[in-house]
Amino acid sequence: MFEPKLFISYCWSSPEHEDWVLRLGTELRENGVDVILDKWDLKEGNDANAFMEKMVSDEEIKKVILVIDEQYSDRANARKGGVGTETQIISAEVYESVDQNKFVAVVASRDSEGKAKLPVFYKSRIYIDLSDEELYGKNFEQLLRWIYDKPLNVKPEIGKKPAFLEEEEQVSLGTSVAFRRLVEAIKNNRSHANGALVEYLSLFSQNFSRFRLEPSNGVSDFDQTIVDSINQFIPARNELIEVFGVIAQYDQTTTSAPVVHKFFESLIPFLDRPEGVTFYHTWDWDNLKFIVQESFILCVSIFLKYERFDIVSYLLNQRYYIENDARYGRSTMESFGVFRNYLESLKHRNSRLNLQRLSVHADMLKERCTDSGVSFNAMMQADFVLYLAEALRGVKEGRRQEWWPETLVFKSFHGGTFEIFLRSESVEYFNRLAPVLGISKKTELEQFVEGIKNDSIYVPKWQFERIAPLELMNYENLCTRA
Template identity: 50%
Template structure:
């Protein structure tokens, strides 16, 4: 009544001398009676099924109305209680129909709202009008990596510690790597190559975002040796996409530029996420373990490669830089994609810088890493977060693992050497990075 509903209740309406059967029939047949709520507790359900007393008569009236008329929205059972097993007390004629459950104090408010909405024919969930078919149905079907099911299974397994987590992650990574071939592009000479490459990279975005979510879950819940091995094998499977396939007799130098960007981005995210969650030993194993190169005949080098293979030059974007007037359109695209994904770009910067330092600490001439994103760090005035924290010697001992275990003193000497050789420092026109600033070298490991 307080909710604006005029209630006709037998205790209020039936007086001495009134015909109870006529009253019950009126509740069913009177067009002014919009709704009938059947308060079905244990006694009511028993009397209804046994056709006992007034409830039995009422049941005969209602059940005929319920079964003979298509519009069954006039009646609803309301439960004030359940049996010892938690089952509802409902008369046989009503079973299988939806009811309103006021038996639980925890759900009373929401169920009472359902009751009021039922009376006023204002359901909470309203079927929307049928709109026009979306325009994308008329477009060419988008490429699919085919990872949707394995992605959800892997993510659930990682977050909830399922016993099949290793198999689920392995299935996802294997499907991902094998189906990358679907994104191989055949350049159209009538269109600008860099635009075709950029379009392919954009089309791959949902799968990059899937990988980021799986990588975040691995870093948080399963940063163990088995996961490191699975990730290592995964990146090994991606290396062949950076080369000409054996069945391809000719190529343009930019035919694989979309793969060069995608593989580089995935590797950068993997290291960035591991740094974000301080999985330094895990990162070190990923960087230190050689990668088997199955397409080594094309490379003409050893059968194994280092992490530096995951960043390769993109010829098509050299022209894009000139066209857009940018120092690095590749770095711009990496930043835009990070910003739109919700993952803080600063971690990609730190990963790129760490990879650059680790490569320059290596004596092997072929181990080189161009820190693409650091064009955004050329005007930094303070150390990156992991190096700011490395003011503590104990913290630096952990960070040093991702740098190959180099001591603080050796890193200081190395950074000073980098800064004295300006020609070797990464630069974009007149912009250069300052390794001493980015590492906070003067205060590195200066406190316990």
């Protein structure tokens, strides 16, 4: 596989700008570019000037990016500091080199008048603008085409196995560029928006195995490894949250629901032991169970928030394909209850650390809401809808419900009614919500209500605390006004 070697020249203008450059370098590496950057490759004791001169003149380095902000141009023009030293070398190369395609300016930010402030020696040359977040995905593609020497009218291929820094501790799914392209496509109603969604979610699923842990071999404190892995997933989870939010707000088509359904279906194999593994502990993949369940609840939370009942209804009413289900020795179709799993490791953690919590699982879900952009109340509402919808299906099919609403331990103390059920006092609103629950009218709730009253339907409880489903769903007041 061809891996072009590229050097990034930039100014240490501010910590924020340095982070921007690091992100750019990482995204390029994720797309198969061998990026040389001082922060990674200039070690203590090395001669900085010699390093820069070698990077610019080295024949192995086929491309050089000049990351432009105001300070870069000012120092380049004044020949000051490291940028000034690089400029003396670069400007000569730009003027004298036969290869006029080795250097390109990448504008990271504009001046107070909104103009790209280019160094004098670069004034007449074309640059690539990455200063506008709305256009970042499109212009990043332009940068990749330049790096790979592809014609501008040919879309560059995205590598299936992006390269990452060996010393990087954070697990990355390598989806950042596909994510930017997707968001831009959906927000601007591009014709390829659905294809971009398929591409992003497929890449996410393909690389999800990076979160698999090495077997625990019965280690007592393996629960800490599980918690650490779950925390490492936060950046990827937040990216996924934004994708669902963009779909909910901007995509008014009916094409995204089957794609999201297929995405969650593709994560089901991660809820069990990997193929070929025969020696394992049942908690060895508890991190993946937690991550998938949390992601599904957050997905439903977001679509409920924006009243995209069409998408939620599809996700809850369509069953999910499980190939070679270990429980039955054959392929099966299951309800969304497959995404809810008991986590033995967190029960062990509660005991090992003497936490004395009713549910460590619920505690973690609540704590992680603080930087998710989704309120915990919205998450509990979604969890209850999943419980109610699955219980109603259990009643119809003569079986016990398969969704345990972990977060509702916090509702066992305070009670109250969730927003969508308060709004469902309106007949019009209830009729819109009803398909999510798999019903068409209020009377179809009567068998469930009777089951709650006579204890034939299981009501979740934690020690002596239990929820009040009829209060949470505002049953008595449903459909009481137009």
